[in-house]
Amino acid sequence: MRPKFKDESFRRAMRWFYQFLAKYKWKIVMGLVLVTITSILAIVNPRITGYIVDNIIGDGRDIGERFDLLPKALLLMIVVSLSQSLIRLIFLWNFETCSQDMLYDMRDGVYRSLLQKDFAFYNRNRTGDLMSRQTGDMMAIRHFVAFVIYNIYENALLFVIALVMIFSTDYRIGLAMITVLPITALMTYLQSKTIKPRFMHIRDRFSSLNAFVQENISGNRVVRAFAKEDYEIEKFDKENGMYRDAELDAAKVWTLYVPIFEVLASLLVVILMVVGGIMCIHGSMTLGNMVMINSYLWMLNNPLRMFGWLINDYQRFTTSVMKIYATVSEKPDIQNPRYPKSAKRIKGEVEFRDVSYKVEGEPILDHVSFHVQPGQTIGILGATGSGKTTIMNLICRFFDVTDGEVLIDGADVRDLQLHTLRDGIGLAMQDVFLFSDTIEGNIAYGDPECTFEQVEWAAKMADADGFIREMPDGYDTVVGERGIGLSGGQKQRISLARAILKKPAIVILDDTTSAVDMETESQIQHDLKCLENETVFIIAQRISSLKDADMILVVENGRITQQGTHEELVQQEGYYSTVFAHQYGDKAAG
Ligand SMILES: Nc1ncnc2c1ncn2[C@@H]1O[C@H](COP(=O)(O)OP(=O)(O)O)[C@@H](O)[C@H]1O
Numbered sequence: 001m002r003p004k005f006k007d008e009s010f011r012r013a014m015r016w017f018y019q020f021l022a023k024y025k026w027k028i029v030m031g032l033v034l035v036t037i038t039s040i041l042a043i044v045n046p047r048i049t050g051y052i053v054d055n056i057i058g059d060g061r062d063i064g065e066r067f068d069l070l071p072k073a074l075l076l077m078i079v080v081s082l083s084q085s086l087i088r089l090i091f092l093w094n095f096e097t098c099s100q101d102m103l104y105d106m107r108d109g110v111y112r113s114l115l116q117k118d119f120a121f122y123n124r125n126r127t128g129d130l131m132s133r134q135t136g137d138m139m140a141i142r143h144f145v146a147f148v149i150y151n152i153y154e155n156a157l158l159f160v161i162a163l164v165m166i167f168s169t170d171y172r173i174g175l176a177m178i179t180v181l182p183i184t185a186l187m188t189y190l191q192s193k194t195i196k197p198r199f200m201h202i203r204d205r206f207s208s209l210n211a212f213v214q215e216n217i218s219g220n221r222v223v224r225a226f227a228k229e230d231y232e233i234e235k236f237d238k239e240n241g242m243y244r245d246a247e248l249d250a251a252k253v254w255t256l257y258v259p260i261f262e263v264l265a266s267l268l269v270v271i272l273m274v275v276g277g278i279m280c281i282h283g284s285m286t287l288g289n290m291v292m293i294n295s296y297l298w299m300l301n302n303p304l305r306m307f308g309w310l311i312n313d314y315q316r317f318t319t320s321v322m323k324i325y326a327t328v329s330e331k332p333d334i335q336n337p338r339y340p341k342s343a344k345r346i347k348g349e350v351e352f353r354d355v356s357y358k359v360e361g362e363p364i365l366d367h368v369s370f371h372v373q374p375g376q377t378i379g380i381l382g383a384t385g386s387g388k389t390t391i392m393n394l395i396c397r398f399f400d401v402t403d404g405e406v407l408i409d410g411a412d413v414r415d416l417q418l419h420t421l422r423d424g425i426g427l428a429m430q431d432v433f434l435f436s437d438t439i440e441g442n443i444a445y446g447d448p449e450c451t452f453e454q455v456e457w458a459a460k461m462a463d464a465d466g467f468i469r470e471m472p473d474g475y476d477t478v479v480g481e482r483g484i485g486l487s488g489g490q491k492q493r494i495s496l497a498r499a500i501l502k503k504p505a506i507v508i509l510d511d512t513t514s515a516v517d518m519e520t521e522s523q524i525q526h527d528l529k530c531l532e533n534e535t536v537f538i539i540a541q542r543i544s545s546l547k548d549a550d551m552i553l554v555v556e557n558g559r560i561t562q563q564g565t566h567e568e569l570v571q572q573e574g575y576y577s578t579v580f581a582h583q584y585g586d587k588a589a590g
């Protein structure tokens with residue numbers, strides 16, 4: 001464990017954790033003061049027991065007078081126990097609230113940081129893993145604050161107190177006792193050492209099981225469609241079995257150590273009986289002291305047994321902090337500029353100046369240049385994988401160019417505030433995502449303050465108003481994950497309405513009408529003409545979707561190979577006229 005402390009990333013992670021804990025520093029100190037008080041009170045009752053044995057019961061003769069003291073002594077014992085319980089109640093509640101409040105802040109911080117991550121981050125990380133940062137790892141941290149901190153302190157304190165009390169009562173019996181302690185300590189060490197890798201294994205298996213379940217639930221339709229239920233069940237059984245075996249593997253260790261610790265605990269009692277008994281017989285120790293020491297034994301034993309578990313909990317806590325911190329501290333490539341160009345609202349001029357975009361040396365876009373004036377409509381045509389979506393991703397600055405510049409209103413997108421940039425863009429993505437919310441909520445996502453009339457306007461523009469009104473609850477129909485299913489074309493139209501609701505300066509429709517029928521599409525094309533001041537990008541596979549555009553770009557293998565209006569392009573030899581011939585067939589020939 002020692003080299004870990006020297007580790008810079010470990011230190012940084014701990015500092016990050018401490019910044020959340022710092023707010024509750026005084027509450028924790030107060031809690032530890034209360035723990036100190038109960039621990040010190042733990043001395044009292046054994047002493048009273050010893051006193052009762054020696055001074056009240058004594059040799060059992062002439063008990064009459066001394067007997068009156070008994071109720072007082074017992075009352076004191078009860079008062080002490082009750083106070084201990086009361087104080088424990090207070091500090092347990094204290095640590096519990098500290099941990100929950102701290103976790104609230106932490107979850108919030110982690111969530112915020114997840115929202116700031118760029119696309120590349122989400123491409124790299126598995127959903128299941130990111131989920132477990134917010135669940136399992138948070139639990140481990142909470143457990144540390146709520147339980148481990150005070151337990152380490154309390155057990156250490158009780159242990160020292162018990163030693164001091166036993167030695168101050170009789171050092172010889174103290175010496176006899178501590179012969180057993182190294183064995184207990186050794187066992188604790190061995191237990192925690194053997195069980196640690198097994199616990200790590202459990203966690204890996206658990207997270208794997210979780211990821212499996214998550215993927216299967218998300219991909220449930222595919223499983224059904226391919227009738228692969230049996231295959232998936234078999235895979236699941238394997239995961240399930242591995243998780244069970246991991247748990248049993250760990251259980252083998254701890255079940256072995258439980259009886260060992262029991263034996264060691266009884267050994268302390270045996271030593272006390274033998275050594276203490278002999279001393280009592282010889283009169284070098286009173287019976288009361290022996291009884292008193294007997295009631296301190298748990299204070300010696302318990303901490304040693306607990307320590308193995310606490311070390312484990314501590315290690316789980318540090319791993320979790322490091323894991324969360326690694327996620328949080330990952331700096332997104334896409335960040336706000338240090339000195340942003342001040343622009344309240346973008347106007348919609350878009351220029352690509354010799355833009356290249358490479359991934360691991362592979363060119364995705366290759367020297368792409370074009371210039372669009374505000375209010376123009378641009379069509380982009382190209383085969384799947386040619387780089388159309390990438391062009392849009394660069395305009396929104398989801399990625400940064402490798403070479404060249406993307407300019408909005410003459411300013412490099414890297415010099416604009418991300419919020420200004422993206423707030424000025426309405427994007428209907430290729431793979432539509434709807435939140436589990438009402439249709440109205442989904443359309444108004446970009447501007448929750450907007451009026452219902454605006455939502456209705458956007459829906460009408462996207463030719464969605466009609467089918468929305470036919471739904472059981474109209475605009476209040478809940479869609480998305482738990483909502484009712486919509487057809488691909490209906491989802492696309494809702495996503496289109498969402499993109500144009502705010503009348504952003506730039507509207508990007510990435511294959512947004514691919515799943516709607518031709519008639520609906522031509523209606524949408526007609527409606528979109530109302531967007532006179534907006535720059536509109538229409539990415540499509542169908543010529544009909546973009547033939548009215550002011551300019552059409554043809555993308556092939558990451559390059560713009562043709563550029564012009566529909567009339568110009570059909571005249572040229574090339575991809576456009578080929579596609580046109582395919583799609584319009586005889587009409588084109590005629
Ligand atoms: N982040 C990325 N990492 C690796 N390859 C990518 C990435 N983004 C896009 N690509 C690749 O770039 C090519 C163009 O993708 P894309 O712009 O989505 O095409 P289109 O939208 O025209 O179908 C594809 O071959 C795709 O696999």
Ligand SMILES: [Mg+2]
Binds near residue numbers: 389390430510511
């Ligand atoms: Mg695409």
